[in-house]
Amino acid sequence: MVSNQPGFLFATGIENSIPTIDGGRVRMDEMDKCGHYRQWRRDFDLVQEIGIRFLRYGPPLHTTLLGAGRHDWSFADTVFPDLRRRGLVPIVDLCHFGLPDFLGDFQNPDFPAIFADYARAFAQRYPWVQLYTPVNEMSICALFSALYGWWNEQLRSDRAFVTALKHVVKANLLAMRAILEVRADALFVQSESTEYFHARSPAAIGPAETRNARRFLSLDLNYGRRVDSTMYEYLMDNGMTRDEYHFFLNNNLKHHCIMGNDYYQTNEHHVSADGSTMASGEIFGYAVITHQYYNRYRLPVMHTETNLCQGPCGDEAVKWLRKEWANVLRVRNNGVPLVGFTWYSLTDQVDWDTGLRENNGHVNALGLADLDRRLRPVGQAYRDLIRDWTEVLPTQSVCLQVPLALDDDYPGFDFAAPAMHPAEQAQAATGAPRNTE
Numbered sequence: 001m002v003s004n005q006p007g008f009l010f011a012t013g014i015e016n017s018i019p020t021i022d023g024g025r026v027r028m029d030e031m032d033k034c035g036h037y038r039q040w041r042r043d044f045d046l047v048q049e050i051g052i053r054f055l056r057y058g059p060p061l062h063t064t065l066l067g068a069g070r071h072d073w074s075f076a077d078t079v080f081p082d083l084r085r086r087g088l089v090p091i092v093d094l095c096h097f098g099l100p101d102f103l104g105d106f107q108n109p110d111f112p113a114i115f116a117d118y119a120r121a122f123a124q125r126y127p128w129v130q131l132y133t134p135v136n137e138m139s140i141c142a143l144f145s146a147l148y149g150w151w152n153e154q155l156r157s158d159r160a161f162v163t164a165l166k167h168v169v170k171a172n173l174l175a176m177r178a179i180l181e182v183r184a185d186a187l188f189v190q191s192e193s194t195e196y197f198h199a200r201s202p203a204a205i206g207p208a209e210t211r212n213a214r215r216f217l218s219l220d221l222n223y224g225r226r227v228d229s230t231m232y233e234y235l236m237d238n239g240m241t242r243d244e245y246h247f248f249l250n251n252n253l254k255h256h257c258i259m260g261n262d263y264y265q266t267n268e269h270h271v272s273a274d275g276s277t278m279a280s281g282e283i284f285g286y287a288v289i290t291h292q293y294y295n296r297y298r299l300p301v302m303h304t305e306t307n308l309c310q311g312p313c314g315d316e317a318v319k320w321l322r323k324e325w326a327n328v329l330r331v332r333n334n335g336v337p338l339v340g341f342t343w344y345s346l347t348d349q350v351d352w353d354t355g356l357r358e359n360n361g362h363v364n365a366l367g368l369a370d371l372d373r374r375l376r377p378v379g380q381a382y383r384d385l386i387r388d389w390t391e392v393l394p395t396q397s398v399c400l401q402v403p404l405a406l407d408d409d410y411p412g413f414d415f416a417a418p419a420m421h422p423a424e425q426a427q428a429a430t431g432a433p434r435n436t437e
Contacts, residue, residue, distance in 0.1 A: 008393040009302060009340025010386045011091065012368060013056030014043060015349050018098035019144070019151035019356055024105070026359050027098070028151075031060060033350035033361070035371055040079055042373050043346055044086060050368060050379060051386040055083070056133065056191070056304070056342065058093035062100045065118045068110075073125060080126055089404070091131040091189055094119055094175065097141050097356075098152060105153035106145050106164035116174035123182035130183065130405055133191045133304075134175035137262065138168045138218040140193050150357050162238040169221045173251050180256065185405060188253070191260035191304040192219055194289045196268050198280055203273035211271060216296065219259070223297055224252030258339060259297055260304030261290050263324070286327040291336065300337040303328055305344035310365040310376055317366075317378035325385060343368055343382055 015030040036043055047055055059076040066072055083090055095115060103111050119134055135141065145152040146160035153160065172190075179186045195215040199208035213228045217235075220227045226249065227235065235245065263286040270280045286303065294301055308320035321343065332338045347367040351360055363371060368379035375383075 007339070008390070009054045010052055010390065011054035011056060011302075011304075011340055011342040012047060012050070012052050012346045012382075013091075013093070013305070013342060013344045015345040015347075016058050016060060016093060016096045017356060018060060018062050018096060020098055020105075021151060021154070021357060021359065023154065024101075024152070027062065028351065028356045028359065029060065029062070030349060030356075034345075034347050036347075037075070039373060041082070044079075044082060044088065046346060046369055046373060046375075046379075047088060048086060050375070050383045051390070052382075053087075054089045054091060054131075054340065054342075055346075056091045056093055056344065057083070058090075058096065058133075059122075061095055061118075062098060065100050065114075067102055068114050069117060069121075071118065071121055076122075076125075080129075084128060089131065090129060091133055092122070092126075092129055093133045093136050093191075094122065095134065095171070096136045097144070106142065106167050107153050107155070107160065109167060111167050112171035112174050115171040116178045119175035120178035120182060123179045123186070127183060130185065131187050131189060132176075132179060133189050133260065134179070135168055135172040136191050137193050138165070138172060138190075138222065139195075139215065142168055142218070144355070150355060158234070159238045162235055162240055165217060166221070166240055166244055169218055169248065172222060173248070173253065176253050176256065177251070180253070186256065187258060187404075188256055189258045189260045189302055189304060190219065190222060191262055194261045194263050194267060194286075194293055196284055196289050196292075197271045197277065198268065198283060200270045200272050204271045207273070207275040208271040210275075211269075211277070216293075219293075219297060221248040223254040223257070223299075224249050225297070254297070254299060257299055258302050259293065259299040260302045261286070261293060262305035262344075263289065263303065264306060265308065265320075286324055287330045287334075290327075290331050290338075291334070294331075294336050300339050301331070302340040302342070303338070304340075304342050306342070307344055307366040310378065314377060317376065318381045321378050321381055321385070343378065347371055347373070 014036055015034060017028065017030045019028050020026060021028060031037055064072055064076060099105060099111060103114065142161055142164040144150040146155045146164035149156040176188050197208045197211040199205045210230065213231050217227065217231060265282050266279055268280045268283050269277045271277050290301060306324050308317045310317045328338060328341050345367055347369050348371050349364045349366050351358060351362055352364045353362055367376065368382055369375050
């Protein structure tokens with residue numbers, strides 16, 4: 001049967017980034033740094049204690065995918081059955097900022113096909129899983145690895161960035177297709193950073209416009225949307241072929257997708273006339289920028305990441321939670337089919353104060369709980385928010401329930417019938433116009 005759970009997806013996540021630094025010699029494994037391998041049972045207990053039903057979570061790719069067609073499922077076989085027993089719904093995050101050593105980095109053209117085979121194998125092994133984020137934050141992954149020189153290949157060129165981006169998005173598309181071959185009602189949440197670039201002066205308008213066009217590239221390619229003319233020239237000038245571009249246009253799976261929007265205070269930037277950027281802090285905010293992305297893609301939306309350090313006063317994160325939640329309600333009340341909210345992550349993180357560029361062991365107080373698994377004030381506030389809003393949201397005028405099949409005996413949706421795909425059904429529930437692009 002279909003579960004009668006509320007339609008709104010309150011979520012958190014287990015931070016599972018695994019980029020390499022120092023020329024590939026150091027693996028920044030956040031599940032290790034944050035103690036999840038040792039305390040996974042307590043972590044799952046915490047999720048339940050807070051009242052969260054949905055968990056962004058995935059097995060460590062670098063120790064699960066051992067080679068082409070070779071897998072070690074020992075950790076996944078331990079944790080995923082326990083999630084299922086508890087009634088927790090995973091949004092499975094299969095690739096989070098890094099690759100196994102045998103694949104090297106995101107310049108490797110073998111990555112997409114091998115990753116798709118891995119995604120298919122995962123779906124076959126855990127056929128009860130319906131929700132996936134095959135590749136997390138595709139744009140950030142390519143930018144930090146190949147344009148900023150921070151992670152993995154640690155390159156700094158437009159050509160390296162375009163190469164990484166086309167491999168990452170192709171891997172995501174091929175993985176979605178492979179998973180759909182196993183589970184036809186799978187839904188995909190594209191967790192992607194939502195950015196905006198503000199010109200500091202009239203002379204900076206051009207560089208800001210270029211960056212504001214580039215911020216959409218990963219989702220344009222993923223959703224089969226024709227890119228802007230300046231970005232088309234940029235892609236062609238930096239190594240993408242016409243055939244590769246048309247691959248993305250011809251592999252549109254957007255009607256199986258929910259657009260996940262990640263928003264932090266660091267997502268907005270000032271741009272100078274020379275093209276350099278600096279953090280601007282929150283200017284537009286989540287609601288304004290989410291409307292920009294929704295108007296471009298017309299898909300159901302989920303707020304898939306946010307956080308803020310607890311800070312010296314102890315209530316900074318709580319105030320940010322309330323601000324983001326107010327933005328979520330504003331977006332929904334404006335008619336956007338927004339289906340969920342996520343505080344990321346469950347526990348504090350380690351070394352994100354340097355963007356995982358340095359292996360310092362610095363604890364960042366960003367979680368719902370600290371690394372001793374004690375709830376922070378924001379964890380208590382999120383627990384109360386979920387309790388207060390869970391029964392209210394489905395009765396509001398902007399009402400949306402994602403069609404989830406949470407029982408493995410449920411036969412799913414009949415795709416042979418002339419019905420809409422699951423994400424289209426969700427969008428139609430709000431009365432939003434159907435996108436036939």
